[in-house]
Amino acid sequence: MRLEFLEIGKRFVRADGRPLDVLEEVSFTVEPRGFVSLVGPSGCGKSTILNLLAGLLVPDRGVIRVGGRPLDRRSHRIGYVFQKPRLLNWRTVRQNVEFALRSDGVRGAASRARADAVLALVGLAPFADEYPLTLSGGMQQRVAIARALAIEPDVLLMDEPFSHLDELTARAQRRELLRFRDKIEATVVFVTHNALEAVYLADRVFVLGARPARIKAAFTVEAPRTREIDEPYVLQLQRSVLAALGVE
Amino acid sequence: MKIERVAVSALSAASILALWAVVAALFPPTLLPGPVVVLRRLAELIATGDFWLHLRATVQRVAVGFALAFVVSVAAGTLMGARRLAESVLSSWVLVGLTIPGLCWAVLAVMWFGITEAAPIFAIFVVVLPMLTLNIWQGTKSLDRDLIEMARVFRTPWPSVMRNVVLPQLLPFCLAGARLGFALGWKVVVLSEMLGLSNGVGYMINRSFSAYSMDDVLAWTVGFTLVMFAFEYAVMLPIERRLVRWRPVVEF
Numbered sequence: 001m002r003l004e005f006l007e008i009g010k011r012f013v014r015a016d017g018r019p020l021d022v023l024e025e026v027s028f029t030v031e032p033r034g035f036v037s038l039v040g041p042s043g044c045g046k047s048t049i050l051n052l053l054a055g056l057l058v059p060d061r062g063v064i065r066v067g068g069r070p071l072d073r074r075s076h077r078i079g080y081v082f083q084k085p086r087l088l089n090w091r092t093v094r095q096n097v098e099f100a101l102r103s104d105g106v107r108g109a110a111s112r113a114r115a116d117a118v119l120a121l122v123g124l125a126p127f128a129d130e131y132p133l134t135l136s137g138g139m140q141q142r143v144a145i146a147r148a149l150a151i152e153p154d155v156l157l158m159d160e161p162f163s164h165l166d167e168l169t170a171r172a173q174r175r176e177l178l179r180f181r182d183k184i185e186a187t188v189v190f191v192t193h194n195a196l197e198a199v200y201l202a203d204r205v206f207v208l209g210a211r212p213a214r215i216k217a218a219f220t221v222e223a224p225r226t227r228e229i230d231e232p233y234v235l236q237l238q239r240s241v242l243a244a245l246g247v248e
Numbered sequence: 249m250k251i252e253r254v255a256v257s258a259l260s261a262a263s264i265l266a267l268w269a270v271v272a273a274l275f276p277p278t279l280l281p282g283p284v285v286v287l288r289r290l291a292e293l294i295a296t297g298d299f300w301l302h303l304r305a306t307v308q309r310v311a312v313g314f315a316l317a318f319v320v321s322v323a324a325g326t327l328m329g330a331r332r333l334a335e336s337v338l339s340s341w342v343l344v345g346l347t348i349p350g351l352c353w354a355v356l357a358v359m360w361f362g363i364t365e366a367a368p369i370f371a372i373f374v375v376v377l378p379m380l381t382l383n384i385w386q387g388t389k390s391l392d393r394d395l396i397e398m399a400r401v402f403r404t405p406w407p408s409v410m411r412n413v414v415l416p417q418l419l420p421f422c423l424a425g426a427r428l429g430f431a432l433g434w435k436v437v438v439l440s441e442m443l444g445l446s447n448g449v450g451y452m453i454n455r456s457f458s459a460y461s462m463d464d465v466l467a468w469t470v471g472f473t474l475v476m477f478a479f480e481y482a483v484m485l486p487i488e489r490r491l492v493r494w495r496p497v498v499e500f
Binding site for chain 2: 054056073078080082084086088089090091099100102103131132133134147151
């Protein structure tokens with residue numbers, strides 16, 4: 001589904017009562033099944049954008065549209081992957097994935113089948129009956145991705161999902177994500193502070209400025225999805241993104 | 249591995265009996281009977297059915313008192329953990345409840361409720377309640393908010409949130425509270441029964457004491473202790489083991 005984030009403004013009130021303008025006038029559009037990265041410095045409002053998209057917050061100005069209709073948490077399916085896996089450690093991997101299906105009322109054999117299918121997609125089928133703490137951090141995060149995909153979301157939101165992993169694991173997880181990316185029907189919004197990761201994974205990259213944030217720059221990634229992270233084109237584009245961010 | 253642990257526990261129990269036998273040999277039998285005499289007396293009590301009769305009366309009182317305390321403590325504890333106002337209001341109640349000795353409650357209960365079932369049940373209720381509430385309060389405060397947010401984002405219906413997210417986190421606290429609660433409850437019920445009831449393990453201990461029958465006093469005590477051991481090993485430990493099977497085992 002097409003995702004439209006139009007002229008969104010968001011203000012918070014600080015503890016002492018003073019207003020904090022987090023988003024100024026943020027607008028971007030993502031084509032159906034598109035993969036977009038949002039890059040920006042820490043604290044610039046990337047998570048706020050995700051929370052608005054997830055329906056956890058309401059914009060003060062502007063409108064969010066999914067599939068041409070205003071965002072409606074009851075009818076639009078939103079999948080979310082957090083920075084940390086946020087799994088239920090006392091439930092098996094499969095049960096964790098099935099947990100996401102409770103809101104749809106999908107149960108029993110149908111629920112199990114969907115969980116197994118999405119676990120196979122992310123490459124974790126052999127671990128379906130394991131408990132999360134026996135898995136590595138990267139695998140736990142992949143369970144979280146599987147959980148978000150299980151609901152067959154219209155929009156998939158990913159909040160710096162690899163930022164808490166060590167670099168080697170993160171590299172492996174990024175490759176994995178690209179591998180099954182084509183099987184994802186959802187429109188993906190991927191938030192990161194890592195410019196290289198942003199360019200490697202996405203079709204389009206939006207650069208956010210510091211608070212109050214707006215889109216400073218937009219880049220289209222003209223490389224096939226089979227790209228390598230250390231390709232010259234990718235590295236060059238990363239440099240452009242870093243320049244837009246104001247980093248040498 | 250398991251055989252080793254069972255053997256060690258058995259040896260430990262045997263050493264208690266051995267120590268008892270040694271100390272008993274140093275004292276006159278009317279003061280401290282040895283394990284053989286006591287266990288024989290216990291066997292008699294079991295055979296005649298007396299043991300089960302009085303044990304059942306005691307256990308019923310504890311069960312009712314504990315169940316009532318559990319229901320109220322879950323409500324109060326979760327409220328205290330979730331709302332700061334409730335915490336401010338109820339925390340002093342909990343602290344006062346914890347400090348008043350069980351014996352005082354047992355005495356007050358008999359004064360207020362007379363020689364009825366209500367007396368021991370009330371005493372057990374009042375003693376167990378603050379202990380359980382405290383544990384559930386702490387458990388609720390330590391709930392992982394990130395997981396609740398995750399469940400919100402996935403729009404999980406709240407019964408499913410309770411069953412999958414909240415309850416599994418609270419169960420260890422409930423179990424700890426229950427263990428302490430039962431330990432206190434057994435003590436209080438025996439005291440209550442001594443204060444004037446006409447059946448129960450505490451009543452029989454008191455009666456044996458009045459008749460200067462140390463054999464009986466110890467027989468009842470040992471029998472009761474064995475029942476509590478059985479409860480711990482047959483009920484509490486299996487529950488606990490089931491609750492922690494998802495944790496990776498680390499020995500250090």
